[in-house]
Amino acid sequence: MKKSMVTFLFGLIATAAFSQTSIPTAEVQIKTATLAAPADKRAGATVYGYNQKGELVQLRKGTNEMVCLADDPAKEGFSASCYHKDLDPFMARGRELKKTGKATKEIFDTREAEVKSGKLKMPKQPASLFVFTASDENVNLTSGEIKDGYRRYVVYIPYATAESTGLPLAPEGPAMPWIMHPGTHGAHIMITPHPDTKK
Structure with missing residues (x-):
């Protein structure tokens, strides 16, 4: 009896662990990933997601300027x-460095040095990034339906400063644009709507 109970408990743990790391279908990943993009950009976006081995792969080749990453x-x-396709080298390099175990500051410093040396190219014009988040209990990985998601907005503008943009270094109210990492390759405008506005 005791042995069967232990076996049963291990089975539950294994099942729970598997369910937490199970990979949604490509269709569901595409549907949920593109929710981050503006509505008129979703159908034509390139989408990267995960295969059944947990490897990041291209799930769909797009026809417009947007690249989406699945959860x-x-x-x-x-x-x-x-994000805009011109940010892809920057984003891909970040994922590559993170995979090697580098910490956030190391990744930032490495990309800063590589941009300054010309090895890593950043967009010559402002380029957008959209992030869509939700808690696990509000995500249906079978249907791809998401409740109470939250979207925030970023516009990369390399080497911009508070002085060159007129933006503050911190928001003074909900959804107020502000500039982060000013004067660096990673300078970007942050726009974070109040949580009550999430859809």
């Missing part, structure tokens, strides 16, 4: 993002 099933909570 990482190995991480808690739901987070998808879409």
Whole structure:
């Protein structure tokens, strides 16, 4: 009896662990990933997601300027993002460095040095990033339906400063634009709507 109970408990643990890291279908990943993009950009966006081995792969080749990343099933909570294709080298390099185990500051410093040396190219014009998040309990990985998601907005503008844009270094109210990492390759305008506005 005791042995069967232990076996049963291990089975439950294994099942729970598998369910937390199970990979949604490509169709569901595409549907949920593109929710991060503006509505008129979703159908033509390139989408990267995960195969059944947990590897990041291209799920759909797009026809417009947007690139979307599906939620990482190995991480808690739901987070998808879409960005302008000119940011792809920057984003891909970040993922590559993170995979080697580098910390956030190391990744930032490495990309800063590579942009300054010309090895890594950043957009010559402002380029957008959209991030869509939700808690696990509000995400249906079978249907791809998401409730109470939250969207925030970023506009990369390399080497911009508070002085060159007129933006503050911190928001003074909900949804007020502000500039983060001013004067660096990663300078960007942040817009974070109040949580009550999430859809």
